[in-house]
Amino acid sequence: MDRRDFIKSTCSAACACIGVSAVSLLQSCEDNKAYEQNVDGEDFDTQLSIDISQSPHQNLESIGGTSVLSPNSIDSLGLLLVRSSADNINAFSRRCTHSSYSVNAFNSEGLAVCSSGHGGSFNTSGNVAVSPPSARLTSYNTSLINNTLTISK
Numbered sequence: 791m792d793r794r795d796f797i798k799s800t801c802s803a804a805c806a807c808i809g810v811s812a813v814s815l816l817q818s819c820e821d822n823k824a825y826e827q828n829v830d831g832e833d834f835d836t837q838l839s840i841d842i843s844q845s846p847h848q849n850l851e852s853i854g855g856t857s858v859l860s861p862n863s864i865d866s867l868g869l870l871l872v873r874s875s876a877d878n879i880n881a882f883s884r885r886c887t888h889s890s891y892s893v894n895a896f897n898s899e900g901l902a903v904c905s906s907g908h909g910g911s912f913n914t915s916g917n918v919a920v921s922p923p924s925a926r927l928t929s930y931n932t933s934l935i936n937n938t939l940t941i942s943k
């Protein structure tokens with residue numbers, strides 16, 4: 791192999807490596823773009839509605855009544871619902887602010903006890919009733935029109 795052939799074959803190999811790297815880099819960028827579209831896109835539901843006159847939510851027709859929703863598009867651990875006034879229902883995440891275990895439905899004493907066994911609980915305002923949690927439950931925006939409760943994030 792003379793000098794010219796050596797340079798020609800070396801350059802071809804180098805160009806092939808650069809081409810493969812560039813394709814990988816572009817594919818990586820495409821993956822990130824797709825992820826961002828999924829995170830910020832419109833495919834994810836940002837609100838849900840329930841009819842509080844229907845089972846199992848009729849307790850919400852009375853002030854002080856509570857109900858619970860299983861995991862959904864608003865919150866992956868579900869929601870605690872509390873009728874706070876004639877025209878408002880509060881919606882709280884069921885994610886405990888201590889270590890992210892699920893919080894149970896409100897009991898007859900108006901406490902939502904964490905399922906972890908750590909002893910934490912929250913009152914119907916979403917505030918810590920018993921530690922170790924130190925922060926209140928996350929709350930979501932709600933609107934109540936007639937019997938339709940809409941919860942959004």
Ligand code: FES
Nearest residue numbers: 886889904908910
């Ligand atoms: S995770 Fe709820 S009290 Fe620890």
